[in-house]
Amino acid sequence: MPKGLVVIDRERCKGCGLCIDACPFGVLGFSGEYNSSGYNVATMLHPEKCTGCAICAQMCPDVAIEVYRQQPDQPKEAV
Amino acid sequence: MSQVSVEIPPGYQKVFGRPRALSDAPYTYCPGCHHGIIGRLIAEAIDELGIQGRTVGIAPVGCSVFLYRFYRCDFIQAAHGRACAVATGLKRANPDLIVFSYQGDGDLAAIGTAETVHAAARGENFTVIFVNNQIYGMTGGEMAPTTLPGQRTVTTPQGRDVALTGYPLKISEMLAQLDAPAYITRQSVHDARHVQLARKAILKAFRNQLEGKGFSLVEVLATCPTNFRMPPVEAQKWVTEKAMQFFPLGDLKVRDE
Amino acid sequence: MSRVLMRGNEAIAEAAIRAGLKCYFCYPITPQGELVEYMARELPKRGGVFLQAESEVAAINMVYGAAAAGVRTMTSSSSPGISLKQEGISYLAGSRLPCVIVNMMRGGPGLGNIAPAQGDYFQATKGGGHGDYRLIVLAPSTVPEAAQLVMLAFDLADKYRVPAMILGDGMLGQMMEPVELPPPVDPSSIPEKPWALTGAEGREPNVILSFDLSPQGLREMNRVLQDTYREIERSEVRWEEVETADAEIVLVAYGTMGRIAKTVVERAREEGIKAGLLRPITLWPFPYEPLRELAERVPTILTVELSAGQMWEDVRLAVEGRAKTPFYGELGGVVPTPREILSEVKKHVSS
Structure with a gap:
């Protein structure tokens, strides 16, 4: 399991791309899917690379990103 | 807004989400506009200090005119430039309130210069968040008091000619000369590291008010991709390559006692 | 009740304090200087806030802030200063914030002079700023009446959520007459202001606006104002x-x-x-x-x-x-x- 997980609120996303630019691991990209406002929403193209660092969320101007991280003390088998 | 319906697998813990002080209302800003980040940092400060129930925000005229929709706290609309006078009235009438104004460069540094300077000179105990994106956003991209020399706007189509319109106002440097202000700083939100620094500055500006230290102003350099006529990512390069050259980041006055 | 010899300007100030004035914001101008001086001397002693602003524009916007916080608040000036306040007065009216504005009129237009005049009637009664609004305008003709009308102005402003103006002139301000001052208002008798900005602890946020981008929405806000004005016209005509x-x-x-x-x-x-x-x-x-x-x-x-x-x-x-x-x-x-x-x-x- 990847260390991190990003949840993007599709309807809040305005497809500005700041999260994609900010992600140090190339996790995010445009989905090619459009929300009801007509924006090409961002998504996790490479979820396996996500560390849950939340840099994408720090840069999201629409506060559309939630970030989850695997609890460090969690044994792998339990996941 | 849409409900997030993604199943979170067990073992994962939320490490980042919307601050409680933010309402569910979607921002009305253009894609990639830094107002949204700055607005979130204010909400995080309100959450961290636990002051949502006693905070009153002052919404300006301009792109942030709908600011009152975005927070779960009391709000008032101010006339263009008058936020610091309104804040003075609110705070003097009820010193228990935590009062903040949120103002753009046209609002604070042109039509509201007098109100800002004098509130700072009096050391009024409230918090000012000053968004400097070097342009009038809402009205269509006119020259602001902070527009850089040579910068093209709809009212300086050949670029700002300093022989005709002078130089940008360095409000933070000006205010730092005054005796009363507790904290004057310039920050930026063009990358995650600077967002963290801006977050700390905004938190300090609110904490100063809680501690009765007096006037605190956080200037934040920001982009206006729409009126810069640039994609949002490119607009962020403008901040580092142009704006920060004229408006260097850092604390200009810190009165710690 | 005590009978004292007072100038009009001083009687207005004292009556305002007795009406429960909490915040007074001003900018110096003749011929209402004694009012400012009286407030500077007396209001802080009696638990209020006196603040000399950097301009008339700032002073009226401080009134706007203090009114939003729910306290009794006032500013005073004379004709040229009142012109500067018009922006703020329009916002106060649009946002339905009660306050009292004193205009001790002088000669105009422009800088005019400091002699008594009544050239601000249009500005006071027809809405001196932008938009469809009215102020309650009270015109005392003697010093005792000035004191009485100031207290009434605060009550009417609060009752209807409308700014009220005392329209006097330099002669009234300077004139000395014996005044029987009414006793101070019991603060608990001032009605609650549930709309005030007191912090949203335990309730939904209060928002004070004179703004609605939708024409239908702004029409509704205007209708509330107009309904209020019709009620004032029915109930408050005095002569x-x-x-x-x-x-x-x-x-x-x-x-x-x-x-x-x-x-x-x-x-x-x-x-x-x-x-x-x-x-x-x-x-x-x-x-x-x-x-x-x-x-x-x-x-x-x-x-x-x-x-x-x-x-x-x-x-x-x-x-x-x-x-x-x-x-x-x-x-x-x-x-x-x-x-x-x-x-x-x-x-x-x-x-």
Whole structure:
């Protein structure tokens, strides 16, 4: 399991791309899917690379990103 | 807004989400506009200090005119430039309130210069968040008091000619000369590291008010991709390559006692 | 109740403090200097906030903030300063924030002079700033009445959520008269303001706006204002009538001119002229109805003002051709004597 997980609120996303630019691991990209406002929403193209660092969320101007991280003390088998 | 319906697998813990002080209302800003980040940092400060129930925000005229929709706290609309006078009235009438104004460069540094300077000179105990994106956003991209020399706007189509319109106002440097202000700083939100620094500055500006230290102003350099006529990512390069050259980041006055 | 000798400006200040004034914001201007000085001396001692602002614009916006916080608040100035405050007054009216604004009028336009004048009637009664709004405008003609009307102004402002203006002039401000000051208002008797910005702890956030981008929404906000104004017009018209019962000529005058006109009526009666006076106390709402009734039986309604004829327009609107409506006015801060006005009266009576 990847260390991190990003949840993007599709309807809040305005497809500005700041999260994609900010992600140090190339996790995010445009989905090619459009929300009801007509924006090409961002998504996790490479979820396996996500560390849950939340840099994408720090840069999201629409506060559309939630970030989850695997609890460090969690044994792998339990996941 | 849409409900997030993604199943979170067990073992994962939320490490980042919307601050409680933010309402569910979607921002009305253009894609990639830094107002949204700055607005979130204010909400995080309100959450961290636990002051949502006693905070009153002052919404300006301009792109942030709908600011009152975005927070779960009391709000008032101010006339263009008058936020610091309104804040003075609110705070003097009820010193228990935590009062903040949120103002753009046209609002604070042109039509509201007098109100800002004098509130700072009096050391009024409230918090000012000053968004400097070097342009009038809402009205269509006119020259602001902070527009850089040579910068093209709809009212300086050949670029700002300093022989005709002078130089940008360095409000933070000006205010730092005054005796009363507790904290004057310039920050930026063009990358995650600077967002963290801006977050700390905004938190300090609110904490100063809680501690009765007096006037605190956080200037934040920001982009206006729409009126810069640039994609949002490119607009962020403008901040580092142009704006920060004229408006260097850092604390200009810190009165710690 | 104590009877003391006070200047108009001081009596207004003292009455405001007794009305529960918490925050007073000002910028110096003549001829209301004594009001500012009195506040600076007295208000902080009595638990209030006195603050001299950097401009009239800032002062009225401080009033806007303090009114939003739910306290009784006031500013005072004179004509040029009141012009500067108009932006803020429009926002106060649009946001339905109660406050009291004192205008001790001086000569205008422009810098004018510091002599008593009544050239700000249009500005005060027709909405001096932008948008469709009204202020409650009270026009005292003596120092005791000024004190009384200031206390009323706070009550009416709170009751209707409308800014109220005291429209005086330099003469009223400087004049000294014995005043019986009313006792201080019991703070607990001032009605609650559930709309005020007190922090959203345990309730939904309160938002104070004069803004709605949707025309339908803004129309609704305007309708609330207009409904309020209609109610004020029904309930709050105030005026004084002197010797009108058998009058063949009725003078209409307010404030300082109303006081002088009262003397004119006395002297006219001594000479056998059946003169009377209608003195509007509320300039808005204007006493249209009482004037209309008088015009049914009085052949001449003479308006006397320290202006080129501003209230005169309202008098003619009220009379609507039922009587002759001559005008006598002075300009530039010149105050006519009772004798001058009496000779004007004589021009319009048959006997």
